Amino acid sequence: MRIELHTIDYVILCVYFVFVLGIGWALKRYIKTGGDFFLAGRSIPAWIAGLAFISANLGAQEVIGMSASGAKYGIMTCHFYWVGAIPAMAFVGIFMMPFYYGSRARSVPEYLKLRYDEKTRGFNAISFAVMTVFSSGISMYALAKLFEILLGWNFHFSVFISGVIVLAYIFLGGLTSAIYNEVLQFFLIVLGFLPLVLLGLKDVGGWQALIHRLNDVSVSKGFAPGTFTHSWAYTGSAAANPMGVEWFGVVFGLGFVLSFGYWCTDFLVVQRAMAANSMSAARRTPLIAAIPKMVFPALVILPGLIAISMHYQTNGGFLPMEHGEPNYNMAMPAMLGRYYPAGMLGLGLTALMASFMSGMAGNVTAFNTVWTYDIYQSYIKPGQSDQHYLRVGHATTVVGIILSVACAYAATRFNNILDFLQLVFAFVNAPLFATFMLGMFWRRATGHAAFFGLLSGTMTAAIHHGLTIPAGATAGIHGGWLGSIIHTYPSDMAQNFWTAIFAWTVCFVATILISLMTRRNKTDDELKGLVYSLTPRIKDPDVPWYKQPATLGLIVVAAAVVLNIIFW
Amino acid sequence: MKLDIRMPMGVMFVLVGVILTVFGLATYSDAALYQKSLGLNINLIWGLVLAVIGAVMVILARRAMQRSTDPDSKSTTVS
Numbered sequence: 128m129r130i131e132l133h134t135i136d137y138v139i140l141c142v143y144f145v146f147v148l149g150i151g152w153a154l155k156r157y158i159k160t161g162g163d164f165f166l167a168g169r170s171i172p173a174w175i176a177g178l179a180f181i182s183a184n185l186g187a188q189e190v191i192g193m194s195a196s197g198a199k200y201g202i203m204t205c206h207f208y209w210v211g212a213i214p215a216m217a218f219v220g221i222f223m224m225p226f227y228y229g230s231r232a233r234s235v236p237e238y239l240k241l242r243y244d245e246k247t248r249g250f251n252a253i254s255f256a257v258m259t260v261f262s263s264g265i266s267m268y269a270l271a272k273l274f275e276i277l278l279g280w281n282f283h284f285s286v287f288i289s290g291v292i293v294l295a296y297i298f299l300g301g302l303t304s305a306i307y308n309e310v311l312q313f314f315l316i317v318l319g320f321l322p323l324v325l326l327g328l329k330d331v332g333g334w335q336a337l338i339h340r341l342n343d344v345s346v347s348k349g350f351a352p353g354t355f356t357h358s359w360a361y362t363g364s365a366a367a368n369p370m371g372v373e374w375f376g377v378v379f380g381l382g383f384v385l386s387f388g389y390w391c392t393d394f395l396v397v398q399r400a401m402a403a404n405s406m407s408a409a410r411r412t413p414l415i416a417a418i419p420k421m422v423f424p425a426l427v428i429l430p431g432l433i434a435i436s437m438h439y440q441t442n443g444g445f446l447p448m449e450h451g452e453p454n455y456n457m458a459m460p461a462m463l464g465r466y467y468p469a470g471m472l473g474l475g476l477t478a479l480m481a482s483f484m485s486g487m488a489g490n491v492t493a494f495n496t497v498w499t500y501d502i503y504q505s506y507i508k509p510g511q512s513d514q515h516y517l518r519v520g521h522a523t524t525v526v527g528i529i530l531s532v533a534c535a536y537a538a539t540r541f542n543n544i545l546d547f548l549q550l551v552f553a554f555v556n557a558p559l560f561a562t563f564m565l566g567m568f569w570r571r572a573t574g575h576a577a578f579f580g581l582l583s584g585t586m587t588a589a590i591h592h593g594l595t596i597p598a599g600a601t602a603g604i605h606g607g608w609l610g611s612i613i614h615t616y617p618s619d620m621a622q623n624f625w626t627a628i629f630a631w632t633v634c635f636v637a638t639i640l641i642s643l644m645t646r647r648n649k650t651d652d653e654l655k656g657l658v659y660s661l662t663p664r665i666k667d668p669d670v671p672w673y674k675q676p677a678t679l680g681l682i683v684v685a686a687a688v689v690l691n692i693i694f695w
Numbered sequence: 696m697k698l699d700i701r702m703p704m705g706v707m708f709v710l711v712g713v714i715l716t717v718f719g720l721a722t723y724s725d726a727a728l729y730q731k732s733l734g735l736n737i738n739l740i741w742g743l744v745l746a747v748i749g750a751v752m753v754i755l756a757r758r759a760m761q762r763s764t765d766p767d768s769k770s771t772t773v774s
Contacts, residue, residue: 135718139711146707150700157697175700307700314704318748322741326732468731470718470738474711 128447128457130277130464136473143477144292146311147484151296151304161516164301165496166233166402171303173408175310177415180399181423182309183489185316190427190482191269194462195455197424197431198438198446200370201341201355202694204431205424209358210382213417213687215390217680220413223391224400224676225665226567228409229656233401235394236501242566242657244574244648245505250581252501254555255394256494260527262395263490264534270483271535277460278476286535289480293487294528297495298521302402305492309399312481313419319478320426326466327433340436345369347439355432358694371598371618380624384631388556392563395493407670414679421686427459434458437465487531494527495520554592557627558584558634565638570658574648576641584634591629597622701756708749715742 158164171179196204232238236255240248271285296304331337342352354361354368361367362374390396390413400412438445438453446453446461463475499520504511562581565572593609597619602608605619616622655661672678719739722728729736 135714138714142707142711142714146703150698150703153698153703170697303697307698310700311704311707314708314748318708318745322737326735326737329733466731466733468728468737470715470722471732471741474715474741 128276128461128464129279130460130472132278132472132476133469135470136476139470139473140477140480143315143481147292147296147308148299150307150311151299154300154304154307157303158299158301158517161499161513161520163303164517164520165499167301167303167306169402170404171306171399171402171408173403173411174415175306176399176403176408176412178313178419179306179309180396180412180416181420182313182316182485183305183399184396184420185312185482185485189423189486190316190320190479191273191456191459193424193427194431194434194459195457197428198435198453198458199431199455200368201345201432201435202358202428203354203362203368203370203372204428205358205690205694206377206381208420208424209687209690210377211386212390212420213683214382215386216413216417216420217684218387219391219397219400220410220417221676221680222659223563223567224410224413225406225662226657226659227397227401228403228406229662229665233500234496235392235397236497238657239562239566239577240501240505242649242654243562243572243577247562247574247577247581248501249506250578251559252497252505254585256497256502258555259395259490259494259497260530261534263487263494263527263531265538266483266486266490267531268535268538270480273456273460273479276457277464286532289484289487290528290532293484293491294524297488297491298524301520302398302492302496305488306399306402308488309485312485315481316478316485317419317426319474319481320430322471323462323466323475324426324429324433327430327437327462330466331433331436337432337436340440341432344435344439355435356694358691360695365617365621370620371616372621372624376621376624376628380628384557384560384627385624387564388558388560388627388631392559393556394497395489398493398496406665407667407674407676410676411674411679414676414683417683417687421683421690430462431455431458434462491524491527491531495523498523498527554585554588554626554630557588557630561631561635561638565635565642566658568659569642570651570654570660571642571647572638573642573645575645576638579641580634580638583637584630587633588626588630591626592622595622595625699756699759701752701759705749705752705754705756708745708752710749712742712744712746712749715739716746718742 162168193204193207227235227238230238230241232241236248236252239251267286267289270289271282274280274285275282296308300307328334328337331340338356341355345352345354348369350369351361351367359374362372362377365371365373400409403409403412434445435453435458443453445465446455447457448454459479463472463479467475499516503519504516558581561584562577566577590609592606594607594612595614595616596602596607596612597605597616600606600619602612606622616625651661667675715738719736719742722738723736
C-alpha cells in the first residue's frame with residue numbers, strides 16, 4: 128500500500144514542524160532552574176495539564192493500535208476507554224492526587240521513597256526508566272516503519288527526523304515545552320482525524336448501515352451477528368467474542384489491575400498533573416482529561432470499524448493482506464489513503480506524526496525526571512547545585528533519545544503493537560497498584576513489604592507468562608517460555624489480563640503478610656500527607672461546586688456508565 | 696502564564712486553514728481530486744473550519760492577555 132504525497136502535504140507537515148520547534152524556542156528563556164525544566168515550575172493551568180495528560184498517553188498504541196483493535200475486535204475495544212481508563216482517571220484525581228501533589232514529591236518513585244523506603248523507590252525508578260525508553264523506542268519504530276510502507280520514506284530518515292525534533296523541543300523548553308506541544312498535538316489529532324470519520328461514515332451509509340455491515344463481518348468470522356457492535360453482550364464466555372476474553376478478565380484484569388496500575392502510578396501521565404499550578408488544578412487534571420478520553424473511541428476505534436466493514440464489502444480490497452489475514456495495523460493509514468485528497472492528506476499525516484511525537488515526548492520527559500532526580504541525584508551524584516542537575520537534565524534528553532533510537536532498531540517482531548505494550552505493562556505496572564493502594568490507605572504497610580511485594584508480583588507476572596500461552600501461538604515472546612505449558616488462553620489479550628490479575632493479587636497479599644511480620648519504618652508523623660487516614664481532608668471553599676473534583680469525578684463516571692449501557 | 700499556548704496554536708491553525716482553503720479554491724473544478732472525498736471539496740470546507748477554530752483561539756488568547764495587563768481589571772487570569 129502506497130500513498131502519494133504532494134507539495135501541499137509537505138507544506139502542512141513543515142508548518143507543524145516549525146510551530147513545534149518555535150514553541151520550544153519561545154519557552155527557552157523561561158527555563159532557568161531544574162524545577163522549570165523537570166516540573167514546568169508547577170505553573171500549568173488545569174485545562175492545559177488535562178489535555179497534555181491525555182495527549183501524552185496518545186502514543187503509538189492509541190491511533191494505530193486502537194483502530195487496529197477496532198478492526199480486529201469491534202466495539203469491544205471501547206473497554207480500553209470506558210472500563211480501562213475513565214474509572215481509574217476519576218480515582219487518581221479524587222483520591223490519589225492529594226498525596227502526589229500534596230507531598231511535593233517530584234516524581235512517582237520519589238513518592239515511594241517518602242512513603243516506603245529507598246529500595247522501593249530504586250526498584251520503581253529503574254524499571255520505569257527502562258520502560259519509558261522502551262515505549263519511546265516503540266513509538267519511533269512504529270512511526271518509521273509506517274512511513275516507510277506508506278510513503279516510501281527511508282526508515283533511518285524517519286527515525287532521525289522524529290528523534291531530532293522531539294529532542295530539540297524538549298531540550299529547549301523541558302516539560303513545559305512537552306506539555307504545550309502536547310496540547311497542540313491534541314487539537315491536531317482531533318481536527319486531523321475528525322473529517323476522516325465523517326467521510327467514512329458517509330461512505331458506509333451512516334451508523335445504521337455500518338452496524339448492519341459489521342453484523343455480516345461478525346458472521347463471516349464465525350461469531351454471533353452482534354459481536355462486533357456490542358461491548359458486553361458476548362463476554363459471558365471467551366469463545367463467544369473475537370477478543371477472546373470473558374467479563375471477569377475485562378472487569379478485574381483490565382478495568383481494575385491494568386487500568387489503575389497505569390493511570391494511577393505511571394509517572395508519564397501523573398507528571399502532567401504534578402506540573403499543575405495548584406492542588407485543585409492537579410486534581411482536576413485527570414478529570415478534565417477523562418472527558419475527551421471518553422469520546423476518543425469515535426475518533427480512533429470508529430475508523431477501524433469502518434475499515435473492516437469496507438474490507439468485507441469490497442471482498443478484501445481495503446486492507447492490505449499479511450499471512451492470509453488483513454493487516455489490522457493498516458486500518459487507519461488505509462482510511463487516510465482512501466478518503467483524503469492531497470491537502471487533507473497532509474493534515475492527516477501530520478496528525479499521525481503528532482500522535483507519535485506526543486507519545487515519544489511524554490516518555491522522554493518522564494525519563495528525564497526519573498533518571499535525574501531518582502537515579503542520578505540519589506545514587507550517582509547527590510548534593511550538587513540545581514544548575515548541575517539542570518545540565519544533567521539536558522544531557523539526559525540527548526541520551527534518552529539515543530536510547531530510544533537504539534530500541535527502535537531493536538523492536539521488529541510484533542504484529543499488534545498494543546498486545547506487546549500491554550504485556551510490558553502487565554509485568555511492571557500490574558503489581559505496582561497494589562503497592563500504592565496499600566501505601567496510601569494502610570499506614571501499617573512497611574518498606575520491606577512494599578519492596579518484596581513488588582518483586583514477588585513482578586516475578587509472578589513473568590512466571591505466569593512463561594507457563595501459559597494464547598491459543599495458536601508458539602512458545603517464545605507470546606508465553607510458554609518456561610518449558611511446560613500449564614494453561615492455554617483463548618487469546619493473548621486474555622492472557623495479559625490474567626497475568627495482571629495474578630501479579631496484583633500476589634503483590635497485594637505478599638505486601639500485607641510481610642507488613643504484619645516486619646516493624647514499621649515510618650512513624651505516623653512522617654506519613655502525614657502521604658497516607659489517607661493521616662492527612663487532613665482537603666476543603667476548597669473557594670472552588671465552585673461544579674469545579675470540585677468529586678463533582679467532576681461523578682459526572683465522568685456516570686457518563687462512562689451511560690456509554691457502557693448504550694453500547695452494551 | 697508565561698506564554699499563552701492558544702496564541703501559537705491558533706496562529707498555526709489559521710495558517711494551515713488558509714493554506715487548505717486556498718488550495719481548495721485553486722482545485723475547485725478538479726473533480727478527479729475530490730473523488731476520494733466523495734465529491735466534497737474537503738480542503739475548502741475543512742480549511743475554513745480550521746481557520747475559524749484558529750481565529751477563536753487567537754481571540755481568546757488576546758483577551759486573556761489584555762485582562763492580565765490591564766491594572767483596573769478585577770477579573771483574575773484564566774485558570
